[in-house]
Amino acid sequence: MARKNQTLGEFIIENQEDFKYSSGELSRLLNSIRLAAKVVNHEVNKAGLVDITGAAGDTNIQGEDQQKLDVYANEVFIRTLTDRNIVCGIASEEEDNFIVINSQDENHQNKYVVLMDPLDGSSNIDVNVSVGTIFSIFRRITPVGTPVELKDFLQKGDKQVAAGYVVYGTSTMLVYTTGKGVNGFTLNPALGSWYLSHPNMTFPEDGQIYSVNEGNYLDFPEGIKKYIKYCQAEEDNRPYTSRYIGSLVSDFHRNMIKGGIYMYPKSTKNPEGKLRLLYECSPIAFIAEQANGKSSDGFTRTMEVEPTELHQRVPFICGSKKMVEKAEEFMRNFKE
């Protein structure tokens, strides 16, 4: 049972028995993510003071300029997970291919893989707007004792063992689910401990906030355009409020607390959408559904999309159940 102000470490241990055959490996994995997030938080919080903001002079597989904090966060999470010999493989937005973790005795006995966006929203770093880390955890499907393979990562969202995000905002929070609801922990930087501040987080069934980059409006599918005009209409409890930070984790976190919908539809510029299925949409969708929210590409539930590529992009609609259902209704009625 969640107790207010319980520490994350206590919470992980007390809920460990939720996992049949748990060997404590998942707990150790969550603890290593907790540690890495603290290290990244320390750098994010002083980004303006040291020469670690700004472009790293390189680009990732997405063709996006890698910000120095992107590279730093990626290295911290990979090193923390590798040094503790907890996972058999890692995939990251910042890595072209997945990483095979050779356990110390080379026997690949670890059974979990982690996929992550180490620092999402990094274009906000230099303007001091909140950013986040997103992670997704699967049990490997290839035989333990053999090197991890691509198919261990290309799993549907329904197969996730755990998923979470860190939002480096006015305060730093770690929000995650293991399939038993969603709980949010706030970091006390003075003590270096995470405290249960948001037990059993639940999406309001309806909401009045819509989050979308309306600069792409002319490029959107007809159904999305009609839904945006529905949000802006003066009737019932509308017009809604438009709030778009440009950082998925921050927009999602606010919408989960206040009620709302986040949309990143496909467009001419992004014919498959912009967000990546495996380490952005899938973990956020898992959290949304565990919080009684909803997530789809407008037609197919995000957690049922069959992955085909590591950095695959999908259209993404996620948030309060009634708002997502209304957007899906417009997508069906104006299907192109």
Ligand code: P6P
């Ligand atoms: P745009 C950040 O790059 C990100 O992946 C999400 O965090 C954010 O919601 C979206 O892309 C912003 O994209 O095209 O609106 O700037």
